[in-house]
Amino acid sequence: MRVARGTLRVYTWRVTLSELQQIYDQPFFELVQQGRNVFLQHWKHDEVQLCTLLSIKTGGCSEDCGYCAQSARYHTDVKAEKLMETEEILAIARRARENGSTRFCMGAAWKGVRDGDPRFEQVLGTIREVSKLGMEVCVTLGQLSLTEARKLKDAGVTAYNHNIDTSPEFYPEIVSTHTFDDRLNTIRAVQDAGMSVCCGGIIGMGESEIDRLKMLEVLTNFDPEPESVPINCLMAMPGTPLENQPPVDVFELVRLIATTRIALPKSKVRLSAGRSRLSREAQALCFFAGANSIFYGDKLLTAKNPGTNDDRALMDELDLVPQPPHACTRDTVAV
Ligand code: SAM
Numbered sequence: 069m070r071v072a073r074g075t076l077r078v079y080t081w082r083v084t085l086s087e088l089q090q091i092y093d094q095p096f097f098e099l100v101q102q103g104r105n106v107f108l109q110h111w112k113h114d115e116v117q118l119c120t121l122l123s124i125k126t127g128g129c130s131e132d133c134g135y136c137a138q139s140a141r142y143h144t145d146v147k148a149e150k151l152m153e154t155e156e157i158l159a160i161a162r163r164a165r166e167n168g169s170t171r172f173c174m175g176a177a178w179k180g181v182r183d184g185d186p187r188f189e190q191v192l193g194t195i196r197e198v199s200k201l202g203m204e205v206c207v208t209l210g211q212l213s214l215t216e217a218r219k220l221k222d223a224g225v226t227a228y229n230h231n232i233d234t235s236p237e238f239y240p241e242i243v244s245t246h247t248f249d250d251r252l253n254t255i256r257a258v259q260d261a262g263m264s265v266c267c268g269g270i271i272g273m274g275e276s277e278i279d280r281l282k283m284l285e286v287l288t289n290f291d292p293e294p295e296s297v298p299i300n301c302l303m304a305m306p307g308t309p310l311e312n313q314p315p316v317d318v319f320e321l322v323r324l325i326a327t328t329r330i331a332l333p334k335s336k337v338r339l340s341a342g343r344s345r346l347s348r349e350a351q352a353l354c355f356f357a358g359a360n361s362i363f364y365g366d367k368l369l370t371a372k373n374p375g376t377n378d379d380r381a382l383m384d385e386l387d388l389v390p391q392p393p394h395a396c397t398r399d400t401v402a403v
Pocket residue numbers: 135136137138175176177178179208209210211229230231233268269270300301302303304305341369371
């Protein structure tokens with residue numbers, strides 16, 4: 069049953085695994101309709117957040133995440149590069165803002181960051197500059213502790229992306245160089261520093277339906293709930309252990325998006341990696357079911373994304389408009 073948590077903050081609702089299963093197993097159109105209704109209760113019906121993603125440090129990562137082309141352990145097409153300079157990043161961030169993005173997300177292929185490391189200092193300097201542009205600033209730099217999290221917040225980060233990626237049980241099948249609990253500890257540090265958490269996962273790695281729902285169960289237990297939830301479909305990257313995974317069934321994706329929307333009504337649900345393989349109609353169904361954020365730009369970190377012209381045309385055809393920065397749900401006050 070639903071349990072109200074907290075008395076000082078707005079009430080949040082914890083959804084159990086069996087409730088998630090019941091939601092997910094509804095007849096398809098009932099599920100999609102419920103997702104739509106929950107979405108309309110909390111969000112402007114026609115707004116989609118446009119996020120630009122930039123890989124500021126590509127490849128050469130020590131970790132062995134089985135889906136990732138940036139791991140140094142696999143022979144992929146990705147070459148290791150050094151950390152980009154602030155000016156170069158700033159120029160791209162300015163262009164992203166001119167193109168209508170309201171969130172700028174910078175990703176680094178690192179196991180994590182340490183206070184005192186000159187590269188971390190360099191990233192803090194970059195964030196200070198990017199945050200002056202008025203977009204939401206998100207970074208994904210791997211593991212950190214409270215010290216680094218506080219510094220990132222002070223520099224101007226609004227959200228930290230750190231995905232749990234799948235269920236706790238399936239996680240060790242995909243990654244051996246760090247644990248699911250390591251991921252949770254980083255997320256806790258981000259929350260303790262007062263940053264928003266962007267946390268979601270990947271489907272299509274060989275996990276079961278129950279793994280996907282267990283992942284959602286973990287996300288619904290976050291306190292506070294994640295500000296945004298990226299749902300990535302695996303981009304099967306040549307050279308990685310998961311290179312031969314078949315594509316995700318689109319109706320399974322829509323079911324998961326609707327279930328996420330219902331379980332986490334106030335989170336932005338981001339239709340993330342894998343959009344390049346979805347038809348316009350499939351994407352429209354994802355938006356209808358409750359997705360309200362996308363990565364906007366021809367490239368994700370290393371993999372393909374739909375072109376900006378195609379995305380602009382799709383938004384026009386569906387009468388969707390970009391969500392302004394720092395938008396929040398109807399029942400939440402911006403701080
Ligand atoms: N190194 C940091 C980390 O692991 O948190 C930040 C970058 S990492 C590439 C960010 C996220 O991208 C991963 O957690 C995963 O969800 C997603 N991702 C990476 N490769 C992917 C792929 N091939 N397909 C779909 N999502 C992917």
